[in-house]
Amino acid sequence: MATSNFMGVDLGSTTAKAVVITSDGVVTGGQIVQMGAVSRKGVEKAIQGALTMAGLTEQDLSYTIGTGYGRRLVPGVGRTFTEITCHARGVAALFPEARLVIDVGGQDSKVIALDDQGLVDRFALNDRCASGTGRFYEVLARALECEIGEVGPLAMQGTKDLDVSTMCATFAETEIISLLAGGAEPADVAASVHRAIAHRALGLVAQVGKRSPIVMTGGVAKNSAAVHFLEQELHQTLQIPEDPQIMGAFGAALLAMELSTGRTLMQLNTERLTQLELEVEAAMQPNNRPLPNCMKCYS
Amino acid sequence: MTSAATKPSSVNRLKSNDAGRHMISDYWERIFTANERNASVVWYNGAALNPIFQAAGLEWAHGEAFAARLSAQKLEKSAQLAAQEYGYVGELCSYARTHLGTALLAKQAREKFENGIVDEADRDELASRLPMPNFIVNSYAGCSTGQQWDELTMRVLGKEVPIFNVSLPFLWSNRADAGYLQGQEWEEASDYVADQLHKLIEFIEFHTKRPFDWEALREGMHYIKQAAEIRRDAMAMCRSKPTPATFWDWIASVAHINFLPAGPELVTYFSNIREEIVGRLARGETAIKDEKYRLYFDGIMNWNKLGTLARVFAEHKVAIVAGRYTHNAFWQEPHLIDTDDPIRGMAQHYLLCPTNHGFKTIKHFTEHDCDYYGLDGIVFHSTRTCRAFTGPQQMLARAMQKDHGLPSIFFEGDVADESFYKGELLESRLEAMLETIDVRRSRDLIASA
Numbered sequence: 086m087a088t089s090n091f092m093g094v095d096l097g098s099t100t101a102k103a104v105v106i107t108s109d110g111v112v113t114g115g116q117i118v119q120m121g122a123v124s125r126k127g128v129e130k131a132i133q134g135a136l137t138m139a140g141l142t143e144q145d146l147s148y149t150i151g152t153g154y155g156r157r158l159v160p161g162v163g164r165t166f167t168e169i170t171c172h173a174r175g176v177a178a179l180f181p182e183a184r185l186v187i188d189v190g191g192q193d194s195k196v197i198a199l200d201d202q203g204l205v206d207r208f209a210l211n212d213r214c215a216s217g218t219g220r221f222y223e224v225l226a227r228a229l230e231c232e233i234g235e236v237g238p239l240a241m242q243g244t245k246d247l248d249v250s251t252m253c254a255t256f257a258e259t260e261i262i263s264l265l266a267g268g269a270e271p272a273d274v275a276a277s278v279h280r281a282i283a284h285r286a287l288g289l290v291a292q293v294g295k296r297s298p299i300v301m302t303g304g305v306a307k308n309s310a311a312v313h314f315l316e317q318e319l320h321q322t323l324q325i326p327e328d329p330q331i332m333g334a335f336g337a338a339l340l341a342m343e344l345s346t347g348r349t350l351m352q353l354n355t356e357r358l359t360q361l362e363l364e365v366e367a368a369m370q371p372n373n374r375p376l377p378n379c380m381k382c383y384s
Numbered sequence: 385m386t387s388a389a390t391k392p393s394s395v396n397r398l399k400s401n402d403a404g405r406h407m408i409s410d411y412w413e414r415i416f417t418a419n420e421r422n423a424s425v426v427w428y429n430g431a432a433l434n435p436i437f438q439a440a441g442l443e444w445a446h447g448e449a450f451a452a453r454l455s456a457q458k459l460e461k462s463a464q465l466a467a468q469e470y471g472y473v474g475e476l477c478s479y480a481r482t483h484l485g486t487a488l489l490a491k492q493a494r495e496k497f498e499n500g501i502v503d504e505a506d507r508d509e510l511a512s513r514l515p516m517p518n519f520i521v522n523s524y525a526g527c528s529t530g531q532q533w534d535e536l537t538m539r540v541l542g543k544e545v546p547i548f549n550v551s552l553p554f555l556w557s558n559r560a561d562a563g564y565l566q567g568q569e570w571e572e573a574s575d576y577v578a579d580q581l582h583k584l585i586e587f588i589e590f591h592t593k594r595p596f597d598w599e600a601l602r603e604g605m606h607y608i609k610q611a612a613e614i615r616r617d618a619m620a621m622c623r624s625k626p627t628p629a630t631f632w633d634w635i636a637s638v639a640h641i642n643f644l645p646a647g648p649e650l651v652t653y654f655s656n657i658r659e660e661i662v663g664r665l666a667r668g669e670t671a672i673k674d675e676k677y678r679l680y681f682d683g684i685m686n687w688n689k690l691g692t693l694a695r696v697f698a699e700h701k702v703a704i705v706a707g708r709y710t711h712n713a714f715w716q717e718p719h720l721i722d723t724d725d726p727i728r729g730m731a732q733h734y735l736l737c738p739t740n741h742g743f744k745t746i747k748h749f750t751e752h753d754c755d756y757y758g759l760d761g762i763v764f765h766s767t768r769t770c771r772a773f774t775g776p777q778q779m780l781a782r783a784m785q786k787d788h789g790l791p792s793i794f795f796e797g798d799v800a801d802e803s804f805y806k807g808e809l810l811e812s813r814l815e816a817m818l819e820t821i822d823v824r825r826s827r828d829l830i831a832s833a
Contacts, residue, residue: 154808154812165815166815166819167812167815167816167819168812168816169816169819169820170816170819200827202827204823204827205816205819205820205823206820207785207791207820208816208820210813292778292782
């Protein structure tokens with residue numbers, strides 16, 4: 086029987102992500118495209134990139150699900166889901182034991198509580214301002230005159246806990262500049278801002294209730310300092326997917342596969358859990374393959 | 385011919401609401417022409433004191449209502465700009481900001497008229513058409529801005545207009561015997577406000593130089609009580625699933641119950657609504673197409689977005705069935721009104737403003753409504769410039785989730801300033817909540833199988 090292919094497309098505020106999976110859940114293509122804002126060009130580039138990587142054309146796709154702020158702009162979608170459902174779905178597939186997802190994206194952050202079957206139980210989102218989001222780290226990088234990829238390593242070198250009062254992305258830039266003008270070390274400023282952002286995320290966690298284990302998704306999860314300070318605030322280790330930024334698109338692709346095959350979330354979940362139990366048993370036997378721990382191993 | 389691009393609306397509004405629009409237009413036209421008729425005009429804010437003004441033979445203009453009307457007609461900007469130029473910042477209650485701007489525009493228009501200047505632009509400007517008040521009455525519950533608003537209006541008008549303030553104490557509900565409509569705090573507060581209403585009537589008698597018509601007040605309250613009872617009956621019929629009418633229909637009739645003249649036409653208006661709902665139930669006609677979710681709306685109305693919000697929810701198959709603003713305000717406890725001696729019952733209604741309760745009471749009636757109407761969740765309109773309404777919302781959301789498993793979302797907006805509303809955020813959050821409700825339903829289904 087020919088393999089079917091499914092696509093998930095996450096059109097966010099600053100990036101477009103596309104993931105292709107096969108009907109057995111194996112990721113065959115993925116693409117992240119940076120863009121200025123929700124953009125049709127960006128989404129087309131991401132889709133074409135993922136298809137090329139998978140060696141497919143659009144005609145080979147059985148079903149596509151769109152997610153993210155621009156989900157209604159994604160061409161050829163069967164239906165759309167919010168990022169909440171898609172991130173939860175992606176995380177539940179890779180980390181079946183996860184009970185909390187912290188997703189920090191370009192313009193918003195969210196905390197999603199999962200039940201014991203990996204389904205969304207509760208969620209909380211930040212206010213409409215960009216405080217504590219990827220945008221905020223961009224503001225920090227600009228004020229510190231460095232690249233976005235450099236703010237994390239710089240923050241890890243900071244030793245002082247400076248008083249950072251505002252969390253408004255607009256006013257924070259002024260505050261950072263005043264700290265620097267007052268003679269503060271850039272590393273201390275970076276560390277303090279990271280710490281303050283992590284502290285702010287605690288508010289969202291409190292809204293849904295702290296649960297463990299916690300998985301962090303979104304582009305900010307690639308910032309080691311952001312993860313470090315969040316772990317400090319939460320007093321526990323965060324689990325990070327191999328590519329946290331693509332988790333929403335991956336979840337969307339899984340949902341596309343599930344809807345296309347007529348299996349409901351609940352049914353699939355039950356099946357998946359059964360499958361995982363079998364895998365755990367199998368993994369206990371010598372010379373057997375390891376437990377799935379990345380997207381490509383998901384089945 | 386129907387255009388291919390025209391999508392049929394999922395909203396099936398009550399036709400009897402449309403029929404009542406002329407009542408609102410007629411009312412405002414009467415206000416606008418009050419000076420020409422040498423009628424005395426009172427500007428008031430907060431509680432529905434209009435039956436008192438009506439009995440006293442006054443014309444009454446409600447500041448919030450006028451601000452809401454301007455916003456619903458997208459005519460609020462000039463008033464808000466005037467207020468901003470005067471120095472009132474954008475974070476001030478947009479009702480107050482709009483009304484203060486209105487006062488400035490109306491004052492300028494009056495001065496031009498008196499100086500013989502005929503200004504076409506001003507004449508056509510609705511915001512400037514309010515007649516100058518003969519006096520001002522403030523009776524604001526649960527909101528510190530509201531309590532100061534008319535003091536500011538008086539200053540804007542040159543401190544020449546007499547003002548009377550009815551003080552409405554906040555109902556903290558933290559005494560051992562306190563509860564909704566019960567306890568020592570409730571009884572004492574009722575007496576305290578009733579006493580002030582008697583003093584208000586003395587104030588009106590002094591300024592109008594004529595005795596107050598108590599019989600007219602009793603008659604007016606008789607009609608209010610009847611209309612309120614019929615309205616509550618009709619609301620209760622929306623318990624039926626799918627619902628025959630929604631929160632948006634009740635929003636459309638807020639003006640009628642809140643400040644239109646008390647008379648037989650008010651009773652007829654709400655009787656027609658009830659009759660239409662009875663008819664819908666008999667025919668199986670629903671308020672929205674394919675109702676799938678039933679939600680509660682906590683927040684004052686975003687008047688700029690009335691049609692937009694009704695459409696957004698309906699397109700997601702969401703029936704907003706009840707809300708704190710519609711169901712827990714506006715003569716919602718008609719049994720309290722004694723038509724022979726109405727003052728104490730009126731005082732009690734003024735205390736029952738939905739921004740005037742401690743958290744315990746708000747939780748009490750939200751639980752009641754969510755249970756009574758069989759609701760799946762709550763939408764919180766986080767009204768940007770109304771701290772009084774938004775204050776307890778986060779606590780309420782948590783309590784309703786914790787105690788009743790009801791999910792909720794927040795969206796930001798405002799009563800009369802549309803710049804705070806971002807549609808995409810509402811839609812994303814709404815869809816996320818509906819997906820969560822779907823998951824919960826499938827989980828319940830499996831558990832019960």
